Amino acid sequence: MKEMLSGNEAIARGAYEAGIKVASAYPGTPSTEILENIVQYKEIDASWAPNEKVALEVGIGASFGGARALVAMKHVGVNVAADPLFTLAYTGVKGGLVFVTADDPELHSSQNEQDNRNYARFAKVPMLEPADSQECKDFTRLAVEISEQFDTPVMLRTTTRISHSKSVVTLGEPAGGLPAPALERNPAKYVMLPGNARIRHRFVEERTDRLADFGETLAINRVEMRSTEIGVITVGVAYQYVREVLPEASVLKLGMVWPLPAGLIRRFAAQVDKLYVVEELDPFIEDQVKAMGIPAIGKEIIPICGELTPAILRTAFNLPQTATTEPERLPGRPPNMCPGCPHRGVFYTLNSLKAYVTGDIGCYTLGFMPPLSAMDTCVCMGASIGNATGITKVVSPEERQKVVAVIGDSTFLHSGITGLLDMVYNKAPATVVILDNRITAMTGRQENPASGYTLMGEETFQVDLAQLCNTLGVQHVRTVDPYDLADTKRVLQEEMARPEPSVVITQRPCVLIKREGAFERGESQAVDFEICSGCKACLKLGCPAIIWQPSEGERGKAMIDPLLCTGCEVCAQLCKFSAIKALR
C-alpha cells in the first residue's frame, strides 16, 4: 500500500508500526501534525502536555514502565525539555523512546534558527535524520529499535521542509509480540543521585563508542559511488538537493548524524578527488570531518544561515543558474490576525495607552505588526512575564506604570505560571494581560488545559485561570470582554496605575474554534457611506475585513467585506460618526 504522506504523518505512521504506546507533545510548528495524526491510531495514548518538559517526562515514565514512547516538539521546545533530556541520557530507557525535534531552518515560524544536532552531541544521545517521508516512517521504527538495543533515548531530527513535504510512502505492518508494560524497580539505573550517576556517565561514554561502531555498518549510512571527481557528505533534505544539482557526484548519505562513523567517512574521503560537506545551518558534520584531519570544503561555499535550496547549491558549485527576472516591488502580504480576532481590540487599546508591552509567543505576537504596533519585546514561551518583572526593577516609577506583559492562555500554562509566581513573590508592580481565547490558536487550534478538552477529544477538567492567579497570590485579577473597548480600556488603565502586580484576563474564544457554542458569529457590519466621513479611525484596527475605498478628488470611504466580517462590532465602537452598523 502506497500513500502520499507528509514527514509528520509518516512519523505518526512509523510510531504505529513501531508499537509505540504513549505519545506526548506540546504543539509547535513544524512538529504539530505528528500528534494530530497519531490520534487516528487507537492503540496509542496521545496527549498534549502543558509544555515540552512535561511531554518528555511523560514519555520517560512510559518508557520506564516498559512501553515504547514518542515525544515530539519544535526545536526551541527542546530547550524547555533539555533538563530531563540530559539525565535521561544517563538513565537510559526500558521501552524504546523516540524524541523528535523538528527544526526550522529559515525560521518560517520561529524566533531563532538553532541547529538541534548540537543537542545530540551535547546530551550524548544518538540522532537520526530522515531525508523524505519514507525515511521518516522507517527511521522512527529504527530509532525505537536502537533505543532498546543500546539503552538510550534516540533523537529524530526533522526540518520544516521534511516535516511539511509530502512524498510517496509504502506502508508496513505494526510490530507484534512486544512485552507487556510492568513496574520494575531498578534504582541504580533510574535514580540519578551522584553515586549512581557517576557509574552511568561511564556507561554513556562507552555507549557512544559502541554506537559509533554500530554506525559503520548501519544501512542508513549509505555510500553511493558514481564519479569519483566529487564526493559529498550530506544529510536530510540537503541530500535531495545534492542529488538534484550534482547527479554525477558520489555521495555519503548519513542517516545517523550522531555519533558519526569515522571509518566510513575516511574510506569515502579516500575514494574521491575532492570532498565536500553539504549541510543546512551549522557545520556540524564538517567540523568533525575536519577534526579527523580530512580536508573538506563546506561552509566556505555553503551558507550557514537559512534553508538550503537547489539554487543555492548551484551557486555554491558554480553551476549555471536558470535566468531570472529582477524582482519588482509589489504590495506584500504579511500574516494578520483573523477578522474578529479577540486580541485585536486589546492591542489597539494598549497602543492607545502607550503601554510598553512585553510580548510572548502566539497569534498575538502579530500585535507587533502595524497598524496595531503594540509589542516591544518577544523572546520565548513564557518570557513576557519575567521580562516585565525585570524591566519594572530598573525603570523610573512613572515608566513602571506603562509596563504590561501579554500572554495567551496556552503560553501562560506552558511557562507563564512560574513567571507570575515570581512577579507576585518579588512584588514587581507590572500588569499581566492573559489573552484567554480557550485554545492554542497559532499552531492551528490545539486543546490545552484551559480549553476543557483533551487531544483525543474527551471532555476534561478546565482550569480556572482567575482562580489560579488568585492562588498564586495575585490580589487584583479582573476579567474583561475584549470586544468591549471602553471597558477594556478602563480596566487596563486602572490596573496599570496600580503599584502592585495585577492580572487582566481578556476572555473571548478564538474565531476559528469550530466546536459547537465556542465561537458565535455576530451580525456582519456595514459602513453607511452617507455618514462615513473618511476619517480612517476604523482602519487603525487593521481588520482584514475593512477595506479603504479611495475616491478621486474627494475623501475616500471605508467599506466592510460582509463575507470576511465576523460581526465583533469592535470597529463600530471606534467610529465617532456611528457610520458602522449591523448589515440588515
Place this chain on the structure above:
Amino acid sequence: MTTTTVTNILLVGVGGQGTLLAAEVMSEALMAAGYDVKKSEIHGMSQRGGSVVSHVRFGQVVHSPIICEGDADIIFGFELLEAYRCLSFLKPNGTVIANDLRIPPPSVLLGKEPYPGGLAERIKASGAELILVDGLKLATEAGNPKAANTVLLGALSQRLDIDERYWQAALEKMVPAKALAVNQKAFQFGRAI
C-alpha cells in the same frame, strides 16, 4: 539527468483560499497515475491571510521537494497578484493558469497603495501563456463559490497527461462527501476551458 523529466507546478494563493487542498488533490491524482510525487509547503504564520505557496513536482524520480526560480512549468494561481508575484519561478514560455480574482493585501486595505493594475497584460508580456479563469463565476454556477479552486484544477487537468479517472478518484478521496457533487461539476466546468 532526472531533472529533465520532472514537471514542476507552483500553486500560489492567499491563506484560507484552499491552495493547500488543491495541491493535495493534485498530488493524489499524480501518485495514483504512477508518478513519483513530492509536494512541499510552509504552514504556520503564512496561513493567517499571508501568501501561500505549494510546490508540486512529479516524474519518474523526484529528489528535491522544492522548485527553484526559473524552473516551474506551470504557475497555478488562485489570486492574480500572487500569481504575478511568483512569475520569476516560471520557465521561459511557461504557462500561467490564474483565477481572475483580486484580494487586496493589507497595504491596499489601508489605502496606502493601490492594487497593481494590468497584471494579466504584464504576465502575457513576459512571454508566458496565460489562461485566465473566472473561477468564482463558474463555481457559483456549479453550486458553490467556494469550489473555485476545483474549477481551476479542471482547467489544469486538461494540460497534464494523466487519465481523468485519477482526478475523479482523488476528488472522491479528498473532498468531503456532501461537497463532492458540486466539486465534480466545478471540475467539469474547468475541463471545458
